[in-house]
Amino acid sequence: MSESPPEPAPRVRLIFGALLLVLLLASLDQTIVSTALPTIVGELGGLEHLSWVVTAYLLAATVAGPLYGKFGDLYGRKKVLQTAIVIFLAGSALCGLAQNMAELIGFRAIQGLGAGGLMVVTLAVVGDIIPPRERGRYQGFFGGVFGVSTIIGPLLGGFFVDQLSWRWIFYVNLPIGAVALAVIAAVFHTRTEHLEHAVDYLGAVLLAGALSSIVLFTSLGGTTWAWGSWQILSLIALALILLPAFVVAERRASEPILPLSLFRNRTFAVTSAIGFIIGLALFGAVTYLPLYLQITKGSSPTSSGLQLTPLMGGLLVTSILSGQLISRYGRYRPFPIAGTALTVVGLYLLSRLHVDTPAWQAMAYATVLGLGLGAVMQVLVLAVQNAVDRRDMGVATSGSTLFRQIGGSIGVSLFGAIFANRLATELASRLPHGARLPTTTDPATILALPTPVRNGYEDAFAAALHPVFLSAAAVALSAFALTWLLRDVPLQRSAVPEAPPGFEPDPAPL
Secondary structure (H helix, E strand, C coil): CCCCCCCCCHHHHHHHHHHHHHHHHHHHCCCCCHHHHHHHHHHHCCHHHHHHHHHHHHHHHHHHHHHHHHHHHHHCHHHHHHHHHHHHHHHHHHHHHCCCHHHHHHHHHHHHHHHHHHHHHHHHHHHHHCCHHHHHHHHHHHHHHHHHHHHHHHHHHHHHHHHCCCCHHHHCHHHHHHHHHHHHHHHCCCCCCCCCCCCCHHHHHHHHHHHHHHHHHHHHECCCECCCCHHHHHHHHHHHHHHHHHHHHHHHCCCCCCCHHHHHCHHHHHHHHHHHHHHHHHHHHHCHHHHHHHHHHCCCHHHHHHHCHHHHHHHHHHHHHHHHHHHHHCCCCHHHHHHHHHHHHHHHHHCCCCCCCCHHHHHHHHHHHHHHHHCCHHHHHHHHHHHCCHHHHHHHHHHHHHHHHHHHHHHHHHHHHHHHHHHHHHHHHHCCCCCCCCCCCCHHHHHCCCHHHHHHHHHHHHHHHHHHHHHHHHHHHHHHHHHCCCCCCCCCCCCCCCCCCCCCCCCCCC
C-alpha cells in the first residue's frame, strides 16, 4: 500500500483556506443573483436590461481569466491575486450601493473583472504550493466549492432577499473577502525583485474582443436579440475575424497571453475539449431541473433548490473522494473516464422524467449526475497542471477554466433554443382548443391557470425537457470518448524545482 502523504504545514493550510474562501465568493456570485432579480427590477426598474446583470459578470470574468493567468506567471501570483480580490470587493460594494439598473450592470462588470482572477489564480496557486502527488485532494475541495456554489447560490439569494435586502447579496462578500485578503498578505510570500517582461497587449485586446463576442451572442441570442438580428450576426462575424487575428498575434508575441504551444500538449488539448463539453452539458441541462420541480411538482423556488441538494452532495462526495484517491495512488486517468460515464447515465435518466415521476426519483437521477461531475471537473485541472512547465502553470490553468466557462455559456443558449422550440410544439398539441398560451414560465402564473390548461402545460413542459437532457447526454458521451485519449502521467511527490518568475515556493515542509 502507498504511504500516506505528509501533513501540510500550517502556513499552507492557512493559504489554502483563504483560497477556498475567495473561490467560493467568485463562484457564488455567478448564481446568487438569479433569485433576487425580480426584486431588484422591482426597486431599480429596467426590466428590458435584466439579463445584463448576469451577462455583464459572466462576460467580464471570462475575458479577464486568461489575462490574470498570464500576469500571474509573469509577475507572481500574490500581487495578481490581491489585485483581483480588491477589484472584486470594490465591485461588490458598488453593486450594493447601485441606484439604478445601469449602475448595477456596470458595477457587476467590475465585480466580474475581479472574479475572473479569483477563479483562475487560486487554482494556479495550489499548483505552486502543493506537490503534484498531493494536489488531487486539495483540488477535490475546489471541485466541491464549485458544486456547492452552483446549488446554494440561488438559495442564499432568496434568503437575503426575504430576510434582509437584495443589497446584502453583495455586501456579504466584504467581510469574507477582507479575511481572505489579510491571510494571503500575511502568509503567502513571494520574491521582491522586479523582472522586466514584454506584455502581449495586442493579444490581450484581440482575445478580450473575441471572447466578448462569443459570450454575448451565446448569452443574448434568442432572448435579448433574435438569432437573425444584425446585432447577433455582427457579433458572430466579429468573433470569426478576431479569433484568427489572435492566433496570428500569439505566433509573433515573445510572451503570449495564451501560448499556442499549449495546444500541442496532448493533455492540455484533450482536457480543454472535455472541459468545454462538461461545461456545456452541466450549465445547459441543470438550468432546467429547478424549473421542472417548480412547474410539474408545484415546488417553491426555495424548495426546488433544496431538492437539488442530492446533486450537490453527489458532486461533493466524488470531488473530494477522487482527490483523496489520486493523492494516495498517484493516478488520475480512471476518474474522468468513470465520471463522464456516470454523467451520461445521469443525463439519460433525467431525460426519462415525466409529470408523474416521484420527486425522490428525480432527486436520485440528479445524484447520479452529481457523482459523475464531481469525478471530472477538478481532475482535469490537476491533469493539466501536471503536464505543463511550471512557467506556464497560470495560463494553462486559466485556459482549462476558460473552455469550461465558454461551454457553459454556449450550453445555456443551445439547450434554451431546443427547449423553447419543443415546448411550442408540445403546447400546440396538448392544450385544449382555443386555450390562451401562457407567455411566461413563471411557476405562479402556471399554477393560476384553469385546471385543464395547467395539466396540458405541465405535460408539455415535461415532454419539452426530454430532448434537452437527451442532447446533453449525447454531448457528454463525446466527452467520455475523449477521456480515453488522456495519458495517465504519474504524479510526483515533490514540487517542480523551477519556480515561475516572481514566485518563491513555500519553504515549509509539505
